[in-house]
Amino acid sequence: MRTKTTLLAAILLISSTIWAKPTPEEGKTIFSTRCAGCHNVNKVLTGPALAGVDQRHTIEWIVNFVHSSQTVVKSGDKAAVALFEKFNRIPMPDHPDLTDDNIKSIVEYIKSESAGAAKQAVAVKDVDKPSESLSSFFSPGIILTFVVLFALLVTTILFAVRVKSLEREILKKKG
Known part of the structure; x- marks a missing residue:
């Protein structure tokens, strides 16, 4: 039983990491805590505005x-040196603890914010739309x-029922 439980736990862990993709929601959280002190999506602050960063540079860069x-x-x-010079040689703090997927989720958030700002600039009337967060809830x-x-729950219940029935059989034989 322990092997089955371990196998199911491994499958669960692997499935959640394989199918997980960077989301703007995760990116917003990270951006707010790690980036917003120096960056804004659409405004230059201590660092550059980040709208369109995915069009100016590769994700690897x-x-x-x-x-x-x-x-x-x-x-x-050249691009890194130009940024460093443009922003008064102020170095951006290193973030080696962020995973590639963390950074990709930040880029997804920036893209979603950029798209949102573009929609507001055109002054398109908002129409009730189905929530995208609901559709992402039903991802594979x-x-x-x-x-x-x-x-796993069904297996655990069946195991408990089997143990209980074996206990009853043992008690009947003894008693």
Whole structure:
């Protein structure tokens, strides 16, 4: 039984990580706590405005820059050096603890905020739309996770019922 439980736990963990993709919601949380002190999506602050950053640089470049901006600057990367010079040689703090997916979720948040600002600029009247958060709730990874959890619950209940019936049989034989 322990092997089955371990196997189910491993499947659950793997399914949640395989199907998980960076979300703007996660990115917003990280952006608010780690980036907003120096950056804004649409305004220049201590650092550059980040709207369109995914169009100016590859995701690999962004990940490397966020992990260690000075490493990228010291490598002679022209875009990194230009940013460093433009913002008065103020280095961006390194964030080596952020995973690639954390950084990608920040980029997803920036893209969603940029799109939201563009919609407001055009002054398009908001129409009630189905919530995207509901559709992301039904992603394959989430569904698989619930199926695995349900299977684990059913297995546990069946195991408990079997143990109880064996206990009754033993008591009948003794008594």
